[in-house]
Amino acid sequence: MFCYQCEQTAGGHGCTKMGVCGKQPETSDLQDLLIYLSKAISMYAWRAAELGFRKEEIDRYVVEALFTTVTNVNFDSERIVNFIKKGYNILAEARALYEKAASDQGRQPHKIEVIDSWNPPQTYEEMLAESQGIGIAARLSQLGDDVTGLQELITYGLKGMAAYADHAAILGISDPEVYKFIHEALNFLTADEGRDADALTAMALKVGEVNLRVMEMLDEANTGTYGHPEPTVVRVTPKKGKAILVSGHDLKDLAILLEQTKDKGINIYTHGEMLPCLAYPELKKYPHLAGNYGGAWQDQKKEFDEFPGAILMTTNCIQKPAETYKARIFTTGLVAWPGVTHIADKDFTPVIEAALAEEGFTEDAPEKTITIGFGRNAVMSVAPTVIDAVKAGKIRHFFLVGGCDGAKSGRNYYTEFAQKVPDDCVILTLACGKYRFNKLEFGDIGGIPRLLDIGQCNDAYSAIKIAGALAEAFDCGVNDLPLSIILSWYEQKAVCILLTLLHLGIKNMKLGPTLPAFVSPAVLNVLVENFNIAPIKTADEDLAEILG
Missing domain, CATH: 3.40.50.2030 (Rossmann fold)
Structure with a gap:
C-alpha cells in the first residue's frame, strides 16, 4: 500500500504498512483498484455525456465509489470487493451507453484500448495483484512527485466533492452537469494532458469551481428540507435516560432515527459533525433530540466507550471500535467497519433495541450550553x-x-x-x-x-x-x-x-x-x-x- 491522502499520514510522507487511520494494506489496495475502475467507467460516461447521454445509475455509482474511499469511511474489504464487482457491470453499462450514443448520432465510437483490452480481476487475490501496478506508488515511480501530487490533488478534491454531492442527492438535489464534470475530470487524469503540470493545475481550480456549485446544492438540500439553521442554545451535558449517539454527517439519517424513536423514551445526542443539526428547525422540533455529547471524531474511542447507550455512524470519521462498545455501534450508508453491524435499509430497530438494553445515563449532569x-x-x-x-x-x-x-x-x-x-x-x-x-x-x-x-x-x-x-x-x-x-x-x-x-x-x-x-x-x-x-x-x- 501507499496512501498519503490525509494529514496524519505516517511520517508526513505516506502510509506503507498500515494506515494511521487503521486501514489495512489490503483495504487500501482495493480502494486503489476502485478508483482505477471509476476512471474506466468515467472514460465512457464522459464521452456519452458529451453526446447528450447519461444514466443515473452510472453517475451515482462513481460518486459513491469516490466517497467510499474518503478517509475514515469504509474499512471493510469484503464490502469493497462486492462494490468493485458491481462496478464491472456499471463499466459494461457505461460502454454500451457510449456506443449507443455514438451510433444514434452516426458516429464511430472512440476505441479506448487500455480499457477495452482490460481483463478485470475477479478474485480477491487477483484484485490485490492488479492494484500493485495502478496505485500511487507506481505513478510516483513513473511520473514523479509533482505530476503525481497534482493528480492526487484533483482526485482528493473529487472525493470531497463526491461526498457533498452524495449528501445532496440523498435529499433529492442533483445536477447532471456536476456528474458530467466528475466524469470529465476522471477521464482527464487518464489522458496525456493529465501528465502536464499546467493543465493539472488548471483542472484542480476547475474542481474548486464545480465544487462551489455542489456546496450550493447541498445547502439547498439541507435548508430546503430542514429549514435554515437558526441561533440555538444547545445542551452539551447529558440528561438522565436511555440514549443513542449519532455521529457522521448525514442529516437524513438523523431525521429517520428521530422519527423512529418518537415516544420510546430514548434521548438522541449528536456527536462530532452532527452538532449543527441541533439548529435546523425541522430537526430540533423533536423534544428527544437532547443535545450534543463529546467532541470531534478523534476522541470517539474514549467518548464512545463511556457513552452508556447505542451509537450510529452515518458517514465518515469512524475509528476502530474498541471491544467494549463494538456490539453497540452500528453503521449505515457508505461507512463500514469489519464485524460492526451495518444497517442498509434504514430500519434502525437494532440501534433502538441496543439503546434500550443499555443502562443509559442514571442522572442529569450539571447543565452546560453553547450557542450554534x-x-x-x-x-x-x-x-x-x-x-x-x-x-x-x-x-x-x-x-x-x-x-x-x-x-x-x-x-x-x-x-x-x-x-x-x-x-x-x-x-x-x-x-x-x-x-x-x-x-x-x-x-x-x-x-x-x-x-x-x-x-x-x-x-x-x-x-x-x-x-x-x-x-x-x-x-x-x-x-x-x-x-x-x-x-x-x-x-x-x-x-x-x-x-x-x-x-x-x-x-x-x-x-x-x-x-x-x-x-x-x-x-x-x-x-x-x-x-x-x-x-x-x-x-x-x-x-x-x-x-x-
Whole structure:
C-alpha cells in the first residue's frame, strides 16, 4: 500500500504498512483498484455525456465509489470487493451507453484500448495483484512527485466533492452537469494532458469551481428540507435516560432515527459533525433530540466507550471500535467497519433495541450550553448591525478559524490562536476544528457574539456567502476585507473546499497543522506565488502578521 491522502499520514510522507487511520494494506489496495475502475467507467460516461447521454445509475455509482474511499469511511474489504464487482457491470453499462450514443448520432465510437483490452480481476487475490501496478506508488515511480501530487490533488478534491454531492442527492438535489464534470475530470487524469503540470493545475481550480456549485446544492438540500439553521442554545451535558449517539454527517439519517424513536423514551445526542443539526428547525422540533455529547471524531474511542447507550455512524470519521462498545455501534450508508453491524435499509430497530438494553445515563449532569446556528441566513439578518459595528471601529477584524480536527500534535495551535484573538475581533468557525475552542467563553461586541458557529464542513457555502455579502457591503473584494482565513485540514472534503477558495481567488490563507504530503515543493511554490497560501507558524507570529 501507499496512501498519503490525509494529514496524519505516517511520517508526513505516506502510509506503507498500515494506515494511521487503521486501514489495512489490503483495504487500501482495493480502494486503489476502485478508483482505477471509476476512471474506466468515467472514460465512457464522459464521452456519452458529451453526446447528450447519461444514466443515473452510472453517475451515482462513481460518486459513491469516490466517497467510499474518503478517509475514515469504509474499512471493510469484503464490502469493497462486492462494490468493485458491481462496478464491472456499471463499466459494461457505461460502454454500451457510449456506443449507443455514438451510433444514434452516426458516429464511430472512440476505441479506448487500455480499457477495452482490460481483463478485470475477479478474485480477491487477483484484485490485490492488479492494484500493485495502478496505485500511487507506481505513478510516483513513473511520473514523479509533482505530476503525481497534482493528480492526487484533483482526485482528493473529487472525493470531497463526491461526498457533498452524495449528501445532496440523498435529499433529492442533483445536477447532471456536476456528474458530467466528475466524469470529465476522471477521464482527464487518464489522458496525456493529465501528465502536464499546467493543465493539472488548471483542472484542480476547475474542481474548486464545480465544487462551489455542489456546496450550493447541498445547502439547498439541507435548508430546503430542514429549514435554515437558526441561533440555538444547545445542551452539551447529558440528561438522565436511555440514549443513542449519532455521529457522521448525514442529516437524513438523523431525521429517520428521530422519527423512529418518537415516544420510546430514548434521548438522541449528536456527536462530532452532527452538532449543527441541533439548529435546523425541522430537526430540533423533536423534544428527544437532547443535545450534543463529546467532541470531534478523534476522541470517539474514549467518548464512545463511556457513552452508556447505542451509537450510529452515518458517514465518515469512524475509528476502530474498541471491544467494549463494538456490539453497540452500528453503521449505515457508505461507512463500514469489519464485524460492526451495518444497517442498509434504514430500519434502525437494532440501534433502538441496543439503546434500550443499555443502562443509559442514571442522572442529569450539571447543565452546560453553547450557542450554534449562525448560518448565512442568521448572519445576513443582522448584517447591518455587524457592518455598523465595523464602520464604528467596534469590530476590527474577522477571523475564519475552522476545518477538520485530528489527533496529530500541533492542533493546540487553533485553541491558542482563538484565545489570543483580541477582544475587538470576531471569530467565525465551522467543521469539527471548532471543537478546539467552541466551549470557551468569548463574550460579545455590542450584542454580537464574538464566536459565530456557522456549522459543519458541509456549511462552508454559508461562510463563502457571508464573506461575499460583507465584500459587497463594503464595496471591495473579499481579499480587501478585514478577514483572515486560518484553516485546519485532515481529509479530502477539506481539500475540495480549499480548491474552491483558490478558485474564488482568496489569498493569504494560512493552512495547518502541516502541509499535505502530496503537495510537492514545486507545487507549493505555485500556490505561494499565486495565492500567498502559507503554513501556520505560532499563534503570536500569525496574529502579529495579520493585525500588524
